Structures are given as structure tokens and as C-alpha cells.
Amino acid sequence: MSYKAFAVDLLTDEGFEQFVQQIDKLKDSNSKEAYLFLQQYADKAEELSVDNRLVFYRYLADTYSEQAQYQQSKEIADKALLLAKNLSSPSIVSAELNYTRGFAVENLGEFDSAITNYQNGLEIAESLNDKKNIATGLINLGAIYYLTQKFDRSLIVFNQALNIAIPLKDNELLGYIYSELGILYEYMYEEEKAMAFYLKSYEYFQQAGKNFNAYNSLRNIAINHVRHRRYEEAIKINKEIVEHEKEIGNIEIMASAYMGLAWSYLKKKESNPEAAYEYLKISEQYSSQGEQYKIEVSFGINKAYLLYEMKKYNEVLETLSLIEPLLQDKKMHKAAIINVLFLKSSIYYEQEQYEKAYHLQNEYFKLGTELRESSNYEAVEDLRMRYESEQADIKKQLLDQQQSLQTIRLKESEYQEENRNIILAFSAIVVLIIGWFLLRIIRGQQRLVFLSQTDGLTGVVNRRRLIELSDFFFYQAKKAKIEFSVLMIDVDDFKLINDTYGHKVGDKVLTKVAQIGAATMRSTDEFGRFGGEEFIALLPETGLEQAKNIAERLRKSINEHEIWRNLIKGNVAVSIGVSCVDLDVHKNADDLIKSADILLYKAKNQGKNQVCY
Numbered sequence: 001m002s003y004k005a006f007a008v009d010l011l012t013d014e015g016f017e018q019f020v021q022q023i024d025k026l027k028d029s030n031s032k033e034a035y036l037f038l039q040q041y042a043d044k045a046e047e048l049s050v051d052n053r054l055v056f057y058r059y060l061a062d063t064y065s066e067q068a069q070y071q072q073s074k075e076i077a078d079k080a081l082l083l084a085k086n087l088s089s090p091s092i093v094s095a096e097l098n099y100t101r102g103f104a105v106e107n108l109g110e111f112d113s114a115i116t117n118y119q120n121g122l123e124i125a126e127s128l129n130d131k132k133n134i135a136t137g138l139i140n141l142g143a144i145y146y147l148t149q150k151f152d153r154s155l156i157v158f159n160q161a162l163n164i165a166i167p168l169k170d171n172e173l174l175g176y177i178y179s180e181l182g183i184l185y186e187y188m189y190e191e192e193k194a195m196a197f198y199l200k201s202y203e204y205f206q207q208a209g210k211n212f213n214a215y216n217s218l219r220n221i222a223i224n225h226v227r228h229r230r231y232e233e234a235i236k237i238n239k240e241i242v243e244h245e246k247e248i249g250n251i252e253i254m255a256s257a258y259m260g261l262a263w264s265y266l267k268k269k270e271s272n273p274e275a276a277y278e279y280l281k282i283s284e285q286y287s288s289q290g291e292q293y294k295i296e297v298s299f300g301i302n303k304a305y306l307l308y309e310m311k312k313y314n315e316v317l318e319t320l321s322l323i324e325p326l327l328q329d330k331k332m333h334k335a336a337i338i339n340v341l342f343l344k345s346s347i348y349y350e351q352e353q354y355e356k357a358y359h360l361q362n363e364y365f366k367l368g369t370e371l372r373e374s375s376n377y378e379a380v381e382d383l384r385m386r387y388e389s390e391q392a393d394i395k396k397q398l399l400d401q402q403q404s405l406q407t408i409r410l411k412e413s414e415y416q417e418e419n420r421n422i423i424l425a426f427s428a429i430v431v432l433i434i435g436w437f438l439l440r441i442i443r444g445q446q447r448l449v450f451l452s453q454t455d456g457l458t459g460v461v462n463r464r465r466l467i468e469l470s471d472f473f474f475y476q477a478k479k480a481k482i483e484f485s486v487l488m489i490d491v492d493d494f495k496l497i498n499d500t501y502g503h504k505v506g507d508k509v510l511t512k513v514a515q516i517g518a519a520t521m522r523s524t525d526e527f528g529r530f531g532g533e534e535f536i537a538l539l540p541e542t543g544l545e546q547a548k549n550i551a552e553r554l555r556k557s558i559n560e561h562e563i564w565r566n567l568i569k570g571n572v573a574v575s576i577g578v579s580c581v582d583l584d585v586h587k588n589a590d591d592l593i594k595s596a597d598i599l600l601y602k603a604k605n606q607g608k609n610q611v612c613y
């Protein structure tokens with residue numbers, strides 16, 4: 001359907017209901033056409049009654065938002081909210097206008113103002129006991145919370161929304177909640193759960209006939225694929241998306257589809273930087289059409305990363321200089337700033353401007369730690385478990401109320417199969433723009449290992465990094481119930497080596513031990529210097545038995561190495577303590593390291609040059 005096919009005299013109080021129905025249809029099929037259609041009537045709205053005028057303005061503000069014209073959306077919503085003050089009793093359209101305004105300012109980076117609007121809207125909806133709008137307000141609040149890293153609050157309000165939406169059986173609402181839960185789980189590094197929620201939201205939007213939203217859910221699925229580095233698949237899907245441009249009619253999705261293509265072409269096995277650059281340019285054209293703060297920042301960061309990968313360092317700095325003012329003015333979440341710091345410090349490092357690189361890198365780590373601490377993943381984990389079991393209970397109750405559980409399950413599985421086929425047929429996804437921030441942080445942290453956390457003498461990772469990594473592996477082991485072992489390694493009679501051959505030789509011995517240690521490890525392990533003549537090996541996804549074998553192999557490689565002949569008389573030996581995570585005994589990574597240390601001293605006491613576990 002085209003907006004031109006609409007009759008022009010539709011916007012009257014008498015025909016208003018019909019007008020709204022038509023607009024709803026048009027919005028579902030093509031948001032750009034709905035936007036163009038409403039534009040034609042903007043002047044005519046003055047002739048409507050106050051009630052109808054408010055509804056018209058809400059639609060107008062909504063379509064502005066859908067076209068990423070947030071400033072206009074905000075202005076229209078402000079005008080309408082002023083008008084709403086004249087109403088004799090509160091109307092639900094005031095709640096909706098608050099949500100619309102909140103969404104606009106959220107995308108302009110004004111988070112506090114957005115929270116106020118969402119809370120105002122929620123209050124009105126509650127006073128009118130309008131369940132759907134209460135749920136909508138909760139969804140909006142939940143999204144702001146995860147954007148500002150308050151994951152626990154976000155989880156709470158999404159679950160409140162879910163508890164309202166499930167009995168209402170409102171597919172559109174459920175689509176929104178699952179989509180938001182998907183993003184939240186993505187922020188919490190729960191990739192599989194995120195994917196499951198996106199799929200659910202896709203299914204609900206499909207059932208609700210919400211075309212644009214369904215595409216948006218598919219776009220969110222994309223980030224999941226990209227995180228797993230399935231670039232070929234991402235290319236196929238992004239190409240599908242760009243082919244459906246007319247149907248989708250949204251510049252944000254287009255900008256991110258082309259950005260997704262650019263990344264995939266650059267990072268895939270047979271990298272194609274030229275194609276990547278071309279796609280980057282197309283993406284730039286789309287993103288420049290919108291004034292969306294999120295697009296501007298995200299696009300800029302993505303562009304900078306791509307240029308960095310292409311080693312176009314001056315262009316990277318130029319791009320970053322355009323983003324930085326946006327970050328200073330507005331309260332965007334810290335992830336964006338972290339990315340800018342990382343990129344700048346990496347470039348200064350490449351350009352051998354070490355002092356600048358070091359300075360920025362310190363800021364990067366400080367902010368990274370703050371971000372991690374403020375996120376408080378463990379507390380969220382407990383909440384998550386509670387809510388997931390609660391949801392499972394609610395679902396069971398609902399099913400119990402209907403026919404026999406057996407038939408329903410059968411129907412469900414048929415339905416899921418059908419949906420899976422639809423998804424496979426589409427296989428269309430685009431990158432979720434905010435999600436890129438997260439992806440970039442992970443990469444950033446990996447790269448900076450080489451810049452800062454290396455032991456100056458031996459070249460292996462230093463104590464600080466070992467502690468960070470052990471915390472991370474321990475958290476993973478606890479969360480996903482996978483094993484994690486630690487080897488504590490100490491050079492035997494090292495004082496004697498120092499005293500006999502001097503400190504220089506002592507240093508060489510330490511360097512060689514580090515080199516042999518690092519070379520003996522698997523690619524997933526980390527070998528580093530803990531201090532003095534002590535080393536640690538971190539072995540993620542490794543049980544005690546396997547860790548013992550690795551420790552023994554390491555002890556032998558060091559003790560039997562030929563290199564010692566050139567340095568000292570006899571061979572260098574090490575003692576090793578081996579400990580594997582036992583959640584009944586170890587509360588954190590520090591406990592685990594202490595266990596390994598105790599076993600190391602047992603090995604020393606039993607005669608050195610041996611492994612104890």
C-alpha cells in the first residue's frame with residue numbers, strides 16, 4: 001500500500017477512527033510511508049478536537065522517531081504534552097506521549113530526561129489501570145537501565161512487564177519484552193539465552209503482523225552470529241536484509257546491515273578490504289540521514305575500527321575527533337568512551353608515541369574496571385535464576401489451564417518447526433548497533449594485553465594480568481560449571497643460581513623458564529610471571545587429571561632443556577602445585593591460587609623438582 005493511495009480528506013474528527021486504522025496498517029507495512037503520509041497532514045491537525053489532535057501528534061512524533069528524527073519527535077511530543085495539560089481528566093494518550101518523548105530524548109543521549117518521561121507515563125498508566133501501557137512503561141524503563149549498566153533493575157522491570165503481558169496474550173507486547181530481554185542478556189554475555197529471546201520476539205512479532213519489528217529482531221540475532229565469527233553466514237543474511245530495503249524502510253537497519261557487511265568482508269577468511277571499504281561508505285550514507293545519537297556514535301566507532309584494521313591511522317583519529325564531542329556533551333554509557341580510548345591508545349602505540357599511549361591506556365583500564373564493577377554480574381545472576389524459574393512456573397500454570405498438556409506441546413513443537421523454517425528461509429540478520437560496543441570491548445581487552453600487561457623481564461604476562469584473568473576464568477567456571485585449574489610454579493634453589501652465577505644469569509634463567517613455560521602451554525592457557533622466581537599457569541576448561549599431566553610435562557620440559565648447558569652447571573628444576581576449582585572450597589580465584597601455593601610448598605618440602613596436587 002502506498003501513502004499516495006490514501007484519500008486526502010480523511011483527517012477530520014468524523015473520519016478520525018478510520019484515519020487511525022489506516023495509519024496503523026501503513027505503519028506496520030512500511031514505516032517510511034507512514035511518516036511521509038502523516039507529514040502531509042501536519043498543518044490540518046489544528047482543526048481536530050483536542051483529543052484527536054493529541055492522538056495525531058503522538059503518531060506524528062512516533063513516525064519521526066522511527067525515521068531517527070529525534071529532535072522533531074521531541075518537539076512534537078512537547079507541543080502535545082502542553083496541550084494535554086488542558087484536558088479535564090488524565091488520558092492514556094498522555095502516557096503514550098510521555099513514552100514517545102522519552103524514547104526520543106533517550107536516543108538523543110538525554111537519559112535522565114528519558115527516565116522522568118517513562119516514570120511519568122507509567123504513573124498515568126497505573127492511575128488508569130491500563131495494563132498494556134503499564135507494561136510498555138516498564139519495557140522503556142528496563143531498556144534505559146541496561147543502557148546505563150543497571151542490569152539487575154533492568155531484569156526486575158522486564159519481568160514485571162512479562163508478568164503483565166503473558167496473561168494479556170498480547171503478541172506485540174511479548175515481542176517487545178523478549179526483544180529487550182535478548183539485548184539485556186547480550187549485555188550480560190549470555191549469548192545463547194540472548195539468541196533464544198530474539199527468536200521468541202521474532203515469532204511473536206510475526207504473529208502480531210509487525211513486519212518492521214520482526215526484521216529488527218532478526219537484526220538482533222545477527223550480533224550473536226557475528227560474535228561467534230560466522231562471517232560468511234553474516235554476509236548472506238545482511239545481503240538478504242539490504243534486498244528488503246523497501247519493505248523495511250528504516251535507515252538504522254540499513255546502516256547496520258551495510259556496516260555488518262563491511263566487517264564481515266574485512267574479517268572473513270579471505271579478507272576483502274576493498275569491498276569492506278565500499279560497504280562502509282554505503283553505511284555512512286544511511287547513517288548520515290538520521291540524527292540519531294546512537295547511530296552517530298556507533299557508526300563513528302565502527303568506522304574507526306574498520307579504518308584501524310586497514311591501518312589508516314590518521315583517518316581513525318579524524319573519525320574519533322568527530323565522536324568525542326558527542327561523548328562529552330551527553331551521558332552515553334561508558335562502553336563508547338572505552339572504545340575511543342582503546343583505539344586512540346592503540347594508534348599512539350603503533351605510531352610509537354608511547355607516553356600518550358600509556359596515559360590513554362591507563363584511563364581505558366580505569367573505566368573498564370568501573371564498568372565491570374558497576375555491572376555487578378553476580379547479583380544479577382541470582383536474580384536471573386529466580387526469574388527464569390518463576391517464568392517457567394507461570395508458563396506451566398498457563399498450559400495447565402488449557403486442554404491437555406500433551407496436545408499443546410505437540411502443537412508447540414509443530415509451530416516451532418514451522419518458525420524455524422521461516423527463519424532459515426529469511427536467514428536475514430543485521431548487526432545490532434549497540435551490540436557492537438560490547439563486541440568491541442572484548443576485542444579491545446584482548447589486544448591491550450600486549451600493550452600493558454607484560455612482564456618487562458620475561459615477556460610473559462605479569463601478575464596484574466594473571467589476577468585479572470584468573471578472576472575471569474573463575475567467574476566463567478562458576479557460572480557455566482566448567483572446570484578451571486591453576487599451576488603454581490617456583491624455580492628450585494634459585495637463590496643459589498643467583499649467588500653462584502650472578503643476577504644477570506639469574507635473569508636469563510627466569511627468561512628461559514618463561515619461554516619454555518609459554519611454549520609448553522596450549523593456546524587457551526595463560527602462562528605468566530607472578531613475581532620473583534614464581535610463575536603461574538592458568539588452565540581454563542581443564543580438570544585436575546589433565547592439569548597434573550600438563551604440570552608434569554612442563555616440569556620435564558624445563559628440567560630436561562638443553563639451554564641450561566650454556567648457562568650453568570647442571571639443570572634448572574621447578575616445583576609445581578596443582579589445584580582445580582572446587583566451589584565448596586574456593587570462593588574466588590584468590591582461594592584457588594592459595595591452594596596451588598600450599599601444594600607448591602608441599603612439593604618443595606618433599607624434595608623439589610616435582611608436582612603436587
Ligand SMILES: Nc1nc2c(ncn2[C@@H]2O[C@H](COP(=O)(O)OP(=O)(O)OP(=O)(O)O)[C@@H](O)[C@H]2O)c(=O)[nH]1
Pocket residue numbers: 457490491492493494495496498502503504505506507510531532533604608
Ligand atoms: N636474578 C633475579 N633474581 C631474582 C629476581 N626476583 C627475585 N630474585 C631472587 O630469587 C631468589 C629467591 O630465593 P628463595 O625465595 O630463597 O628461593 P630459592 O632459592 O629458589 O629456594 P626454593 O624456593 O626453596 O627452591 C631471591 O634471592 C631473590 O633475590 C629477578 O628478577 N632476577
